[in-house]
Amino acid sequence: MKFGVLGWGLRSPVAQLAHRPDLGHELAVLADPREYARAKFKEANPQADAVDSIEELLSRDLDAVFVLTPDWLHEEHAIACLEAGKTIFLEKPMAVTAAGCDRILEARRRIGGRIYAGHNMRWFPVIRKMKEFIDQGAVGNVKAAWCRQYVAYGGEAYFCDWHADRKNTNGLLLQKGAHDIDILHWLCGSYSKRVVGMGGLEVYGQNQTRETFEEYENDHFRDTWPPSSLDRVNPGADIEDLNMILMELQNGVKASYQQCQFSPDSWRNYTLIGCRRRRAWRC
Ligand SMILES: NC(=O)c1ccc[n+]([C@@H]2O[C@H](COP(=O)([O-])OP(=O)(O)OC[C@H]3O[C@@H](n4cnc5c(N)ncnc54)[C@H](O)[C@@H]3O)[C@@H](O)[C@H]2O)c1
Numbered sequence: 001m002k003f004g005v006l007g008w009g010l011r012s013p014v015a016q017l018a019h020r021p022d023l024g025h026e027l028a029v030l031a032d033p034r035e036y037a038r039a040k041f042k043e044a045n046p047q048a049d050a051v052d053s054i055e056e057l058l059s060r061d062l063d064a065v066f067v068l069t070p071d072w073l074h075e076e077h078a079i080a081c082l083e084a085g086k087t088i089f090l091e092k093p094m095a096v097t098a099a100g101c102d103r104i105l106e107a108r109r110r111i112g113g114r115i116y117a118g119h120n121m122r123w124f125p126v127i128r129k130m131k132e133f134i135d136q137g138a139v140g141n142v143k144a145a146w147c148r149q150y151v152a153y154g155g156e157a158y159f160c161d162w163h164a165d166r167k168n169t170n171g172l173l174l175q176k177g178a179h180d181i182d183i184l185h186w187l188c189g190s191y192s193k194r195v196v197g198m199g200g201l202e203v204y205g206q207n208q209t210r211e212t213f214e215e216y217e218n219d220h221f222r223d224t225w226p227p228s229s230l231d232r233v234n235p236g237a238d239i240e241d242l243n244m245i246l247m248e249l250q251n252g253v254k255a256s257y258q259q260c261q262f263s264p265d266s267w268r269n270y271t272l273i274g275c276r277r278r279r280a281w282r283c
Contacts, residue, residue, distance in 0.1 A: 140276030154261025
């Protein structure tokens, strides 16, 4: 199989994993407008080509394409790949609007092809183990669920570049919360029908050291503490750095999701309570 890759940024390892010439799978071409990204790709994949446009990539003989571009480009790129007859691995979120997701699904129905969505948390061993316990009835019917996520690297990861601008991501409830809200739905066996919540740009909006936003190479994140010491904050930052939502699911389960992007350490915590006392588990 020959793979193409759209976008070689922080998420590039997910495509690199697929390069297994010993199994007959290889990365054949990258498209990325950034010279730095193309150079990094070529360093790791001397066998492949690096081009600067999706049109050029799609003119190649490829079986599938990894769509690893920023969120607001997913819709355009996913539909272009499907129209070119390619199977796609599409990073989450599928698109930045529900209408955008519908257009991707409509294209798939019209054209055919396969979409693998980048909801990789469904493959985390700890999540799969929780799902297994719940499906075995270990806590009875789930009645309530909580997920709290504290992110120490949130400033660095989401407030210095394109993520910080709402039009690019629709905010971190989708950008980041897409994983945990999906997992809550999966573990609880239903989808939200009613949601209330609140949030705000509590810290990074007041950052006094904002510089003019320019592209920079964030190959890794630093935990920045205190958050007010973070420089290079995107001056257009208009997304929340704190979110708290409550969800009522169609099956009646009550769930809660909270994220904080300026915490002193990183932690993700799931709690699910059902109608039965839990049995003793051996993990
Ligand atoms: N599943 C996960 O756990 C997970 C984790 C992090 C990010 N993501 C998602 O992966 C995607 C990529 O995130 P990232 O952190 O790697 O972003 P990034 O900014 O590090 O990299 C994006 C790359 O896309 C390139 N790009 C921009 N416009 C392009 C275009 N028109 N054609 C081709 N390439 C283009 C950029 O130059 C950059 O190299 C995002 O949608 C993000 O939400 C998923």
